[in-house]
Amino acid sequence: MTNNKEKHWLVVAFKIIWLLVDLDSDTSVPVFQVCEWHSPEQLKKLLDLELRDRGEPESEILQRCRDAIRYSVKTSHPRFFNQLYAGMEPYSMVASFIAEAVKTNLYTYEVAPVFTLMEDAVLRKMIKVIGWEEGGDGIFNPGGSLSNIYAVNLARYRYCPDFKEVGMFSAPRLVILTSQECHYSISKGAALMGIGTKNVYTVPTDERGRMIPSALEEKIKLAKSEGAVPFMVNATAGTTVLGAFDPIDEIADICEKHNLWLHVDACWGGAAIMSKKHKHLLKGIHRVDSVAWNPHKMLMASLQCSAFLVRDKTSLLQRCHSARASYLFQQDKFYDVSYDTGDKSVQCSRKPDAFKFWLMWKALGSRELEQRVDRALAMARYLAEEIKKREGFRLVLEPEFANVCFWYLPPSLRNLPESPELWKKLHTVAPVVKQRMMKTGSMMTGYQPLGEKANFFRMVVISPQVSRQDLDFVLDEIHNLGKDL
Amino acid sequence: MTNNKEKHWLVVAFKIIWLLVDLDSDTSVPVFQVCEWHSPEQLKKLLDLELRDRGEPESEILQRCRDAIRYSVKTSHPRFFNQLYAGMEPYSMVASFIAEAVKTNLYTYEVAPVFTLMEDAVLRKMIKVIGWEEGGDGIFNPGGSLSNIYAVNLARYRYCPDFKEVGMFSAPRLVILTSQECHYSISKGAALMGIGTKNVYTVPTDERGRMIPSALEEKIKLAKSEGAVPFMVNATAGTTVLGAFDPIDEIADICEKHNLWLHVDACWGGAAIMSKKHKHLLKGIHRVDSVAWNPHKMLMASLQCSAFLVRDKTSLLQRCHSARASYLFQQDKFYDVSYDTGDKSVQCSRKPDAFKFWLMWKALGSRELEQRVDRALAMARYLAEEIKKREGFRLVLEPEFANVCFWYLPPSLRNLPESPELWKKLHTVAPVVKQRMMKTGSMMTGYQPLGEKANFFRMVVISPQVSRQDLDFVLDEIHNLGKDL
């Protein structure tokens, strides 16, 4: 079936990837570093990126593979905290290799029988965990942003199915409601879908970053008084920066009253539902119309792994997205074509991402997933308590989830009075500390401003490989890098 | 950095994937079969899909991995012709494994320095090959469908940037023009974007499936006479079923005259541009505004690998899609933030798909890519000639590209006069032959109706591992499977 070249290259791939899980053994790679920083200009020189007429001999290609790994950020390193993903989940990684090697698309049962059924099994299980007793429907997408966009599309389709055919040209002005802390994909989706970013009405949040239900109701009334048509609310379960959970139950009451589609962006916070201890954060989720949940974030599935779930049982997803291409979704097939899920998607080729989650869930069981969530949140709590103890560190707010947001004040700022002056100076600290940590490669964590708040660090603990010592190191290192500022 | 569990699982993964490239050595897997057919109900039983509280021991998980491979379709088998992808490209596969293991997203240079630069290098090279002398811009997307949707969005943004903010509610009715043979993603995109499928005006094609320029001009006039606003034309370079190439040069003349955005969907046919012999098929492509080109199709890059290219040099792509999220795209970073490409996308997390193409291009050189294209087209020509020679086989049309479309007439139909009766009977032949080939697992090829045409087979030759004998086998086997019908 395959030739020796492929076998040979498989061995090569294996050896190269081995370098990544066994970095200490390769002395050419600086050990213990999260990254080896080079500016784009320097790195271009190191990589020789040009593509030429002639191919390169194997030894060169091998070196290029090594270099690709060497100069990449080690996102599995226990001191990588820069994004909402981290760490390597071995089962999921194995599944992703198999998926790559099997090389198929998830549009028809015919070409992806195994992965089609696995996607179905994972979706059903997620729906069960969410608590939609009557079941539901769903699909895996390349990213939670697309899942959020699907939600907007379904909500619009339910409001008026005709738009699918005739467009929105004579439609009333449609309005989406979401908190000011929501992920930017809601805006991107509104722009793409012809709704417009200005028709995304942002609802104020409380001091912990949660949507204020009464403010939501006011904004709905405002939109109506302007002659616009609010058609959906996006509640965020685990906001990107603060990790806040909008109060779903109260929002659901309002949506019921006004007959609005309620979507929950649980891309980040969805994992909490696996935990008996923390699922209260998503109280009311059984009542909502749709959910976006990314197992590639806190649950550590390989990138990407993003589920979109919908409570509807009348094939709204399929009706909203279908184009009934006769070359792919022939109706005279010899098997039950309801297993051809491709027409639920706006994509054509689609990766079998669900398999990456299915295999790890099978291997770990729900219990181990639960323990990981509990552990991540306990570590966040530990970090928050440490921050409170240390001089020069100040929490932005008490963490509700796995996001720990804090300022670091170098000694020179510690005795200044609270004033715009202080905050202005503080605003410049995090970028410099970040630059220094990248250049030493000792760790990576993100920073950002938020509303009126000066730049602060955001730490998120995800991987079970992170220890308390790693968290202590983070605080020590930030101090070491920034104390002279 | 990583624990022994990960090392252990890497070894496991390797052993499992080995099965796939060395199927003959595993006697549990039926050799020489493209697939081992089971109905969804049967396969569910074989796979035990349920996810439970407790995890499973390693030996079970290992068996699940083996089963996933065993019951999956062998898309790398030289007798797999069912889709517009096939075969295994070892360099690209290695790159995909590395990308999985490195586990990062392509939004900022900070977390994906290597892949950011590689994407840039590949895009530049593709732009050069296309012949945009002044350069351009681009991005890799999860699938050509999204690339086509990006084209519609950029065209709309150029027509009226205000829609991004205010939506299309008071816009004139916008119209997209495309041939009746175009890929369904244009319609899906129009629906998603609030334009509506009815505002996709389909232009008639000639007897070989190519858009008729004069008919295009008529449709533009028609739309205008209705008070609508045509804003873009989609030309297909390599249609999905027939492999037809719309005449880009003539269409470009019309677009210039009417000031319309011209997009070329070269997802399938873009590969021809690598070949001195065949690039005439895309004549005029240097004049167009944007191109979608999937190296994961004919060039065999691992799934997915889809580039969207745009000739604009005024950062239209970024302006159209940006949301300027302050938590990710901080402007006070210490490096040149123009390397943070994430805001060009409607996605947030995005896979480093370009690396899969970069590594194989580096290893093979443009010359070998060219030879592969030439070889695929020579094989298609061989198959077409064989079909002409054989009794009971009839070409739907002379192939212009790698798609060979034909009917198989079982002996019982061969002496019937041309009549609706004959075509009605013929329509039922392909589905039965397809069912039988799936059940024996001997090969896989697609069939579909097209307009008034009865169900016919579509063969596409892609992989350099396909031999003339494989093609002879295909025709023999179709006859064997269908001769009693």
Ligand SMILES: Cc1ncc(COP(=O)(O)O)c(C=O)c1O
């Ligand atoms: C709350 C929230 N929603 C959605 C997303 C988007 O998910 P993705 O990056 O998979 O598109 C993110 C990403 O960080 C997020 O934090």
Ligand SMILES: Cc1ncc(COP(=O)(O)O)c(C=O)c1O
């Ligand atoms: C002509 C054409 N355009 C676009 C696409 C869509 O590409 P993708 O499957 O990557 O979304 C296809 C897929 O077959 C195609 O044939």
